[in-house]
Amino acid sequence: MQKGRGEMGRVKQHYMDSLVGKAEMLASPIGIPRVESWKFGTAHGEGDVKSYPLSCGGMDLVLSIQACLAPFDASSLSDATRKTLTLNLSSEWDGPFTDMEIALLNVVGAKSEILFGEKLTPTQILGRYKAISKKVGEYPRNLRVKLSEGIRPTRYWDAQRARIDTPPHHAGMTVNAVVHLRGLWVSANAWGLVCDGIDIQILDAPIVECPF
Numbered sequence: 001m002q003k004g005r006g007e008m009g010r011v012k013q014h015y016m017d018s019l020v021g022k023a024e025m026l027a028s029p030i031g032i033p034r035v036e037s038w039k040f041g042t043a044h045g046e047g048d049v050k051s052y053p054l055s056c057g058g059m060d061l062v063l064s065i066q067a068c069l070a071p072f073d074a075s076s077l078s079d080a081t082r083k084t085l086t087l088n089l090s091s092e093w094d095g096p097f098t099d100m101e102i103a104l105l106n107v108v109g110a111k112s113e114i115l116f117g118e119k120l121t122p123t124q125i126l127g128r129y130k131a132i133s134k135k136v137g138e139y140p141r142n143l144r145v146k147l148s149e150g151i152r153p154t155r156y157w158d159a160q161r162a163r164i165d166t167p168p169h170h171a172g173m174t175v176n177a178v179v180h181l182r183g184l185w186v187s188a189n190a191w192g193l194v195c196d197g198i199d200i201q202i203l204d205a206p207i208v209e210c211p212f
Contacts, residue, residue, distance in 0.1 A: 030092045030093060030096065031096050032061075032063060032096045032097070032099075032100045033056045033057075033061060034103065035100060035103035035104050035106075035107050036103060036107065037056050037057070038054050038055070038056050038061065038107075039054070039055045039056065040052045040053075040054065040111070040184065041053035041054070041055065041183075044183075048187050048188055049185055049186070049187045050185070050186050050187075051183045051184070051185045051186075051194065052115075052183055052184045052185075052186070053182065053183045054181055054182065054183050054184060054193075060180055060182075061180065061181035061182075062178060062179070062180050062181075062198070063178070063179050063181070064176070064177075064178050065087070065089060065093065065143070065176070065177045065178075065179065066090075066176050067090060067174060067175075067176065067203065068087035068088060068089055068090075068143075068174070068175050068176070068177055069087065069088040069140075069172075069173075069174055070085060070086065070087055070088075070170045070171060070172065070173045070174075070175060071086065071088055071171065071172075072086055072170075072171050073169050073170050073171045074147050074170050081148060081149045081150035082146055082147065082148050082149075082150070083146070083147045084144050084145070084146060084147070085144070085145050085146075085147050085170055085197065086142050086143070086144055086145075087142060087143045087144075087145060087175070087177060088140040088141070088142055089133075089140060089141045089142065089143055090140070091140070091141070093141055093143075094135060094141050097133045097135075097141060097143075098135075101131065101133075104193075105122070105125055105126060105129065108125055108129075108184075108191065109122055109125045112125065115184075115186050115191070116186065116188075116191075128189055128190050128191055129190075129191060129192060130190050130191065130192035131192065132144050132145075132192060132193050132195045143179070143195065144195065145177065145179055145195050145196070145197040146194065146195060146196050146197060147197050147200075148196065148197075149166065152196065152198075154166070154196075154197045154198065154199070154200060155198065155199045155200070156199075156200050156201075156202065157199060157200070157201040157202070158201070158202055159201070159202065159203050159204075161201070164202070167202065167205070171206075172205065172206035173202055173203075173204065173205045173206070174202075174203045174204040174205075175200050175201060175202050175203060176200075176201040176203060177197060177199070177200055177201075178197075178198045178199040178200075179195050179196065179197055179198065180195070180196045180197075180198050181193055181194070181195055182194045182195070182196050
């Protein structure tokens with residue numbers, strides 16, 4: 001019986017190592033798969049906004065981003081089940097995101113007749129683009145990540161890799177984040193990427209002292 005359990009354990013570990021290996025092939029610790037290798041799936045949605053699911057090599061586009069700072073709390077305009085969390089990234093991500101956006105603008109421009117129903121100029125493509133990441137002056141590059149409490153809820157972990165509840169606040173936290181570039185959304189006069197937070201590991205959080 002012990003031998004059987006040991007064999008099952010080795011099989012399970014091999015399976016997990018295989019998954020990790022595939023994830024590393026898809027996206028290195030600091031890197032984004034080339035946009036030219038992305039596959040745009042069939043459009044979803046009706047009405048003004050449509051979404052095209054993204055994949056690469058038959059796998060989801062997943063990035064593992066280490067040691068991010070959340071300068072503000074997560075916020076939402078209307079949908080309480082989906083909030084936006086801004087993360088400040090290390091300078092090592094400046095190049096990968098810059099290269100990704102340049103290539104994305106070119107690819108979307110080439111597909112503009114399919115995506116928008118008309119051929120758009122590079123200036124029009126850029127003008128309609130709603131970036132998920134920005135770099136302004138000497139400030140750190142930020143990345144806006146969608147957190148979910150409904151379908152596909154964001155999972156939270158502590159520094160010891162144990163599951164924890166969703167924190168009531170995020171401001172001031174240092175976290176590791178696994179994000180999913182889930183799709184490309186398109187409306188009549190705008191477009192951009194959908195960036196979902198899959199897992200958030202809290203490394204450090206501000207200590208709130210009792211005021212009494």
